[in-house]
Amino acid sequence: MSATHTQGHAHDHHDDHGPAKGLKRWLTTTNHKDIGTMYLVFSLLMFFVGGGMALVIRAELFVPGMQLVDPGFFNTMTTVHALIMVFGAVMPATVGLANWMIPLQIGAPDMALPRMNNFSFWLLVAAFSLLILSLFMPGGGPAAGWTLYPPLVLQTGDALPLAIFAIHLAGASSIMGAINIIVTIMNLRAPGMTLLKMPLFVWTWLITAYLLIAVMPVFAGAVTMLLTDHFFGTTFFAAAGGGDPVLYQHIFWFFGHPEVYIMILPAFGIVSEIIPTFSRKPLFGYDAMVYATASIAFLSFIVWAHHMFTVGMPLAGQMFFMLSTMLIAVPTGVKVFNWTATMWRGSLSFETPMLFALAFLFLFTIGGFSGLMMAIAPVDFQYHDTYFIVAHFHYVLVPGAVFAIMAGVYYWLPKWTGHMYDTKLANLHFWSSAIFVNVLFFPQHFLGLAGMPRRIPDYSTQFADWNMVSSIGAFGFGLSQLLFVLVIWKCARGGAKVSSEVWDGARVHGLEWSVPSPAPYHTFDVAPVIK
Amino acid sequence: MKMVKRALAAGPALLLGASPAMAAWSDLNLRVGVTELSREIYGLHMLILWVCVAIAAAVFGVMIYSIATFRKSKGAVPATFEHNTKAEIVWTVIPVIILVAMAVPAARTLVKIEDTRGSELTVKVTGYQWKWQYEYVDHGVSFFSTLARTSDEARQLDSGIEPRSVENYLLEVDQPLVVPQGRKVRVLITANDVIHAWWVPDFGMKKDAIPGYINELWFNAEKPGTYRGQCAELCGRDHGFMPVVVEVLPQAEFDTWLEQQKATRQAAGAPPVRTAGARTVETAATLRVANAE
Numbered sequence: 001m002s003a004t005h006t007q008g009h010a011h012d013h014h015d016d017h018g019p020a021k022g023l024k025r026w027l028t029t030t031n032h033k034d035i036g037t038m039y040l041v042f043s044l045l046m047f048f049v050g051g052g053m054a055l056v057i058r059a060e061l062f063v064p065g066m067q068l069v070d071p072g073f074f075n076t077m078t079t080v081h082a083l084i085m086v087f088g089a090v091m092p093a094t095v096g097l098a099n100w101m102i103p104l105q106i107g108a109p110d111m112a113l114p115r116m117n118n119f120s121f122w123l124l125v126a127a128f129s130l131l132i133l134s135l136f137m138p139g140g141g142p143a144a145g146w147t148l149y150p151p152l153v154l155q156t157g158d159a160l161p162l163a164i165f166a167i168h169l170a171g172a173s174s175i176m177g178a179i180n181i182i183v184t185i186m187n188l189r190a191p192g193m194t195l196l197k198m199p200l201f202v203w204t205w206l207i208t209a210y211l212l213i214a215v216m217p218v219f220a221g222a223v224t225m226l227l228t229d230h231f232f233g234t235t236f237f238a239a240a241g242g243g244d245p246v247l248y249q250h251i252f253w254f255f256g257h258p259e260v261y262i263m264i265l266p267a268f269g270i271v272s273e274i275i276p277t278f279s280r281k282p283l284f285g286y287d288a289m290v291y292a293t294a295s296i297a298f299l300s301f302i303v304w305a306h307h308m309f310t311v312g313m314p315l316a317g318q319m320f321f322m323l324s325t326m327l328i329a330v331p332t333g334v335k336v337f338n339w340t341a342t343m344w345r346g347s348l349s350f351e352t353p354m355l356f357a358l359a360f361l362f363l364f365t366i367g368g369f370s371g372l373m374m375a376i377a378p379v380d381f382q383y384h385d386t387y388f389i390v391a392h393f394h395y396v397l398v399p400g401a402v403f404a405i406m407a408g409v410y411y412w413l414p415k416w417t418g419h420m421y422d423t424k425l426a427n428l429h430f431w432s433s434a435i436f437v438n439v440l441f442f443p444q445h446f447l448g449l450a451g452m453p454r455r456i457p458d459y460s461t462q463f464a465d466w467n468m469v470s471s472i473g474a475f476g477f478g479l480s481q482l483l484f485v486l487v488i489w490k491c492a493r494g495g496a497k498v499s500s501e502v503w504d505g506a507r508v509h510g511l512e513w514s515v516p517s518p519a520p521y522h523t524f525d526v527a528p529v530i531k
Numbered sequence: 532m533k534m535v536k537r538a539l540a541a542g543p544a545l546l547l548g549a550s551p552a553m554a555a556w557s558d559l560n561l562r563v564g565v566t567e568l569s570r571e572i573y574g575l576h577m578l579i580l581w582v583c584v585a586i587a588a589a590v591f592g593v594m595i596y597s598i599a600t601f602r603k604s605k606g607a608v609p610a611t612f613e614h615n616t617k618a619e620i621v622w623t624v625i626p627v628i629i630l631v632a633m634a635v636p637a638a639r640t641l642v643k644i645e646d647t648r649g650s651e652l653t654v655k656v657t658g659y660q661w662k663w664q665y666e667y668v669d670h671g672v673s674f675f676s677t678l679a680r681t682s683d684e685a686r687q688l689d690s691g692i693e694p695r696s697v698e699n700y701l702l703e704v705d706q707p708l709v710v711p712q713g714r715k716v717r718v719l720i721t722a723n724d725v726i727h728a729w730w731v732p733d734f735g736m737k738k739d740a741i742p743g744y745i746n747e748l749w750f751n752a753e754k755p756g757t758y759r760g761q762c763a764e765l766c767g768r769d770h771g772f773m774p775v776v777v778e779v780l781p782q783a784e785f786d787t788w789l790e791q792q793k794a795t796r797q798a799a800g801a802p803p804v805r806t807a808g809a810r811t812v813e814t815a816a817t818l819r820v821a822n823a824e
Contacts, residue, residue, distance in 0.1 A: 064694040065686065069688075072767075072768040143767075144765065152725040245741055245743065279609065284614060285614045312744060319641065322634070322638075323634060327630070329630060333626045334622065340590065341615070341618065344601070370583075376579055382737070451760070456761070
């Protein structure tokens with residue numbers, strides 16, 4: 001069925017049909033490769049904007065005392081840094097990889113809904129233009145934290161509606177992207193590619209897409225209620241009007257916890273592609289990996305209140321959320337064990353993507369351990385809202401999600417450009433990132449345990465030493481990322497030509513290695529047949 | 532220099548699990564605190580930490596062994612196995628057992644934390660942007676507690692005052708909460724504008740102060756002394772500048788203090804609630820800035 005469809009479709013195209021010329025190519029493109037590239041470039045840009053904000057934060061925290069910014073602006077920086085990194089950098093990067101790689105990995109000619117694909121991307125640009133513009137509104141940018149808790153967020157000035165519309169647009173963009181990915185995977189797989197033959201990256205994205213569709217509307221609903229509370233006299237979250245400020249937190253985290261997995265599941269998928277290739281061995285426990293991903297996705301819906309142990313929940317509620325949260329360690333453990341078992345008795349080599357994937361394996365696991373510690377509700381009363389939490393989620397997001405994305409870029413970049421990048425420079429990027437990310441975030445565990453709350457612009461002098469170390473790490477990490485840009489820039493311009501397989505023996509690990517490098521503008525006009 | 536020395540001291544401490552007596556250790560780890568709950572929480576924290584360290588040693592050990600041994604450059608020939616049911620069952624079941632073993636003591640402590648019965652003193656704490664109000668509900672005594680003037684001056688942008696020259700920088704208030712030693716104190720926590728969180732690390736407890744809610748927590752401080760904490764929920768511009776300071780006094784001294792407070796209040800003819808010490812000029816200015824925003 002699907003085969004006849006794709007073959008019929010192929011007649012509409014000519015094989016030499018290339019991209020339009022100039023700016024119009026990028027504005028009107030419906031090509032999954034162009035749109036993937038735009039998503040990736042956009043996310044890299046946002047990574048630097050959000051990173052710049054992080055450096056403002058770390059510069060102010062370099063020594064005790066207020067030297068650089070007003071405390072209100074500091075709060076804006078923490079808030080917008082998080083919003084940009086979550087919705088502007090990590091999520092679009094994984095969507096960009098999905099756009100580029102899912103059609104190539106399932107043998108499809110393009111995404112199923114190419115025009116909507118273009119619209120999803122440009123909506124995102126509109127969303128982040130609004131969000132960044134909100135910084136210049138009277139009263140300053142949003143400063144209530146990325147969680148936007150009322151009543152505090154209702155004290156925001158004119159930035160509030162801009163930030164909320166930005167979230168609406170980014171949410172709409174994500175939902176459309178998710179629908180596109182599901183439809184593509186469900187309908188455009190090459191003949192013979194059954195669900196349980198799909199590469200893990202496709203699997204993790206399929207599950208992620210369902211999570212997105214399930215929770216983005218919930219978040220949109222929550223921020224819409226903020227909007228009506230602020231402008232139309234409703235009191236959803238105002239205690240004085242019979243509303244409930246804690247209700248917002250429940251709704252937010254019902255979105256927020258699956259959101260965490262929306263960022264990490266595609267990362268799991270990328271790592272599951274890379275480790276087998278450079279171990280020269282099939283992925284260990286493929287089925288278990290798929291089921292573990294699905295279990296994590298399911299559990300992500302029933303653990304949300306572990307972000308709110310201190311709000312004063314009933315004992316039974318605290319027990320439930322403590323136990324359900326601890327359960328997540330089981331499927332996550334299965335994944336880590338399976339990656340390790342994939343390397344066991346393999347034949348390992350350490351190209352740049354593998355280095356990033358291995359750093360992911362170690363450092364994400366550290367983030368997993370601190371997550372398990374925080375699941376223990378009584379101890380979380382101490383950890384909650386301290387730098388220990390900041391250390392935890394940065395470990396799972398930076399050397400976790402971001403390193404996996406970088407691993408993916410280094411893995412597939414030769415396929416996209418047809419050139420091998422400067423591997424010395426790429427390895428330098430890896431080592432400086434891997435060292436500085438630990439200098440940056442590991443001391444934050446100590447700060448949190450010693451009692452430093454998060455989201456403060458100034459601190460008591462006992463926290464001075466480790467803050468200075470952390471800030472040094474931040475600037476080192478930030479500067480290291482310029483190397484990333486340099487590597488990509490050089491690789492896009494030229495370099496040693498690569499074969500279609502790129503990596504030694506990669507062909508058996510995925511369909512993307514069967515097309516030429518660089519991947520032609522149109523691939524799989526005729527669907528390949530999978531045995 | 533001091534920083535480097537501490538970092539050097541911290542390394543071996545981390546590896547060997549040095550005793551809490553080491554100076555560097557206290558800067559790196561959770562405080563044991565001065566209450567039964569804080570000690571239990573510390574114990575749970577250390578337990579789960581060591582469980583994680585043990586699992587990490589095993590898992591990272593296998594990873595490092597694989598990376599060191601199964602190298603293509605050493606001529607390793609890849610195996611072709613794709614799964615091993617026995618191993619997969621083992622590494623699913625063992626974590627479940629560890630988790631259950633962790634959940635039991637954790638649940639026990641949780642039940643104790645939530646049991647506020649039989650308290651001997653009740654204090655109501657109200658969070659404001661950006662100060663705390665303390666009310667001794669059965670004694671008609673109440674006052675506000677704001678950041679000490681010395682810290683407030685030093686923390687202004689480019690104040691030119693070196694924070695290290697200020698005693699207890701950002702952790703000092705004009706009037707601390709005073710409680711008796713060795714008594715179960717119940718704290719009722721609420722807020723009057725936005726959400727705050729009341730936290731004293733040495734008591735092991737933090738709870739959100741939420742408008743329209745009254746949350747509770749309890750502690751029983753075993754040692755007299757001054758204990759310092761901070762607001763732990765982002766509450767706006769000066770969130771970092773509303774410390775919590777609790778002074779624990781022996782019962783007799785506490786009684787004297789309470790009587791003095793009552794007498795001062797009666798002499799001033801003030802109503803029992805919301806009569807804090809005069810607002811400082813700085814605080815009023817801060818509030819204006821906030822309103823302007």
